[in-house]
Amino acid sequence: MAKRSLEQAIGIITESEETRSSIPRVLRYALINTESYPNKGKDLPDDFVKYFIPESEWFEKKKRGKKNDWMQCQKESGQTFIQWQRSGSSLPFGRRTxxxxxxxxxxxxxxxxxxxxxxxxxxxxxxxxxxxxxxxxxxxxxxxxxxxxxxxxxxxxxxxxxxxxxxxxxxxxxxxxxxxxxxxxxxxxxxxxxxxxxxxxxxxxxxxxxxxxxxxxxxxxxxxxxxxxxxxxxxxxxxxxxxxxxxxxxxGLKHCVFYECLMNGSNHLEESDGRPLFLCPVCLRKLQYSCKFDIEERYRQMIPILEDFGFKDDSKWLKTRLARLETLKKD
Ligand SMILES: [Zn+2]
Ligand SMILES: [Zn+2]
The missing domain is CATH 3.40.390.10 (Collagenase (Catalytic Domain))
Known part of the structure; x- marks a missing residue:
């Protein structure tokens, strides 16, 4: 079963985009509860689509990597949002926050x-x-x-x-x-x-x-x-x-195999350095479900901290992403 999941996950990453729907297959597999939203994602709430179904240019699909990179050495099948939810991971709750x-x-x-x-x-x-x-x-x-x-x-x-x-x-x-x-x-x-x-x-x-x-x-x-x-x-x-x-x-977040993401596994320093500082839509959804935060406010608060340390590319990504989310608000 695990092997099949891995094949599915890798297949999703390498296959051309599905034509039946504008939602990338990787997200339909990893993010959407088809029991709750059986209509191939067309019935998803607007805010969910806005934050978690971004256009393809915002998040890069996971690269296969080099010989001694994590994905080549550790056969991990990835963890969908539903699998994460069912794993019974503890969440910040009551006094323990x-x-x-x-x-x-x-x-x-x-x-x-x-x-x-x-x-x-x-x-x-x-x-x-x-x-x-x-x-x-x-x-x-x-x-x-x-x-x-x-x-x-x-x-x-x-x-x-x-x-x-x-x-x-x-x-x-x-x-x-x-x-x-x-x-x-x-x-x-x-x-x-x-x-x-x-x-x-x-x-x-x-x-x-x-x-x-x-x-x-x-x-x-x-x-x-x-x-x-x-x-x-x-x-x-x-x-x-x-x-x-x-x-x-x-x-409870496991290593991400879907996108280039902060939750990617890493085998060596070069690979750790190559990881993004941000979460992909699948991992972001898990964390947002756990901590119930406002995604835009969170992005906004990251900018001054990263600018203080001179990370212009990261702060630019956040600003352009926020600008895009702002335009979606007006649509
Ligand atoms: Zn790890
Ligand atoms: Zn991820």
Whole structure:
């Protein structure tokens, strides 16, 4: 069944557009509940069409990628909106509506405030629910660790860190996301992992170690803003992408195979850097269903943060997308 879904998903991406309807096949497959809207999407509410059935130029279909890219190595079938809904993922509800970020330090410095403050601001806009930063949790050597043979870096067992984090989850937390500059591994057989979340979906950890330009020069990664390629902007963008991707998993979102999307899986730094900062219509619909945000307001709030860091292409995309949504309002 999973194989069939994958074939369907890939087929949808490579086939020419369906002619019976103006709704791309990929979205009819991944986004529309045909039980609720049996008329091939022609009976969808106007706002749904406006926000989630964009013209083809706005979102690029998922590329097959190169040999060592995620899609070539991990056979994932993707997750439609209905599959996500039926997965029973927890949503921000009642008292549990706050995302907590917790800086974690092992054998290296904690995440500097100049990175932590802006990524907190970006997370609050991205998810549109409250985001708070907890006090740094410092570990001694109690977490299983190793020196990675390939990178010669100090790594900690991310799964064990998640176990230790469990009792730290505040009563009003939707989730707690640990951020560290320490390199991570998920199991002995894996080389490394950028991030990991627990199955309950309320604890996650992600690492910025491999995003720093001096990674691998010493066993513990050191943040040196003056020697950072692309300066703090590059680190900020990488940190935001990883954080929002990992927290996205906590909302039950699986890797996206439909579009070039923030929720695409990533096997290496070049692939992570190539991921968009934004969600495709399928993933956006899942998150919007979870957090009940105003899509235009959310896009609007992202612009000044991205402009502060000089991301002109991203802010231009947001502005033109907003302008297009504005014209649809008048139609
Ligand atoms: Zn992921
Ligand atoms: Zn997506």
């Amino acid at each position: 706050t995302i907590y970020l917790i800086p974690l330090a092992f054998n290296e410095d904690s995440i500097p405030k100049e990175i932590l403050d802006p990524i907190k601001a970006f997370a609050a806009v991205f998810f549109q629910i409250p985001v708070k930063v907890m006090r740094t949790k410092k570990f001694n050597k109690e977490v299983p660790n190793r020196i990675n043979e390939n990178s010669n870096t100090y790594q900690v067992d991310a799964g064990k860190v998640l176990e230790i984090m469990k009792p730290l989850v505040p009563s009003d937390a939707f989730c707690v996301a640990g951020i560290t500059m320490c390199d991570l591994y998920p199991t002995e057989s894996w080389n490394f992992v950028f991030g990991l979340a627990n199955l309950a979906g309320n604890c996650g950890i992600y690492s910025l170690a491999r995003y720093l330009s001096n990674f691998g020069k010493t066993q513990t990664t050191v943040y040196e803003p003056t020697s950072e390629e692309g300066g703090i902007s590059t680190i900020f963008k990488r940190a935001c992408k990883t954080m929002c991707h990992e927290i996205g998993h906590m909302f």
